Amino acid sequence: MEITIRPGIEADAPAISGLIIGLSHFYIADPASPDAQDFLATLAPEAVSARITAPNFRHYVAMDDTQLCGFAAVRDGSHLYHLFVRSDLHGRGLARALWLRILADLEGVERFTVNSSLFAVPVYERLGFVATAAPQTDAVPAFVSMAYRRGS
Template identity: 55%
Template sequence: MNFTIRQATAFDAEAASHLVIGLAHYFLADPASAQAAPFMAGLSPSAHAERPRSSQFKHYVAEDAAGLCGVVALRDGSHVYHLFVRVDAQGRGIARALWLHAKQRSSQSTFTVNASLHAVPVYERLGFVAVAGPKRLHGVAFVPMVYAHE
């Protein structure tokens, strides 16, 4: 599968939001619940449009022939805020490529992520290790993980 990675722009917001919200069932028990509302608000097109303009985030997208196929966002240069790949494009190295792209452009050597339970094996393959057991916040079940350069 051929894909390219580039810096995200506000023009990617609608597609990025659609991609991530389409995967919400993997990390939220009930995306429509009141408990998940603040988290879901952060996935809206307007929230996705703001991140590429914010100095707090580095945001990249992957595109293939069908359009946007993956997103990665680092917050404060060291926290993996988002790493999502379209379902039909999973298993083709896009998550790894996005992660490496973002990591190489960061000046940090240690990274954190709150990995959804579904994504823990993916992050383990990328070199992250769990630093605590599963947690739950705002309707999201996650495992805190860390990556440190050797």
């Protein structure tokens, strides 16, 4: 299977939304809670579409011949807002490929941040991110603030 990475477009919003919401069991402990419902609403196709067209976001999609395999978004040029890979493709280097594309496109940026779900912390550590604060377990979803510095 050959995967290509390209800029995300507004027409990708439903597939991106479906991917992220479909993986919510990895990052939301109680999806029925009101806080989780509020958060999940920010992942609806309309919300994703609004971010895709927003000037302060860059979106990347990884596609095989027929469907979305992964997705990444950067906000304000240095905050990794989302990085998701289909669960059947975990551990195959797709997150790294998306990350390397971001680094290549934003070569002048020295420092990136991310709010990693607790599940994804090991992935971000393998990509070179380090925790900058204790886990925020009262948030929905719970997260760890992390940073990446080129050359570190």
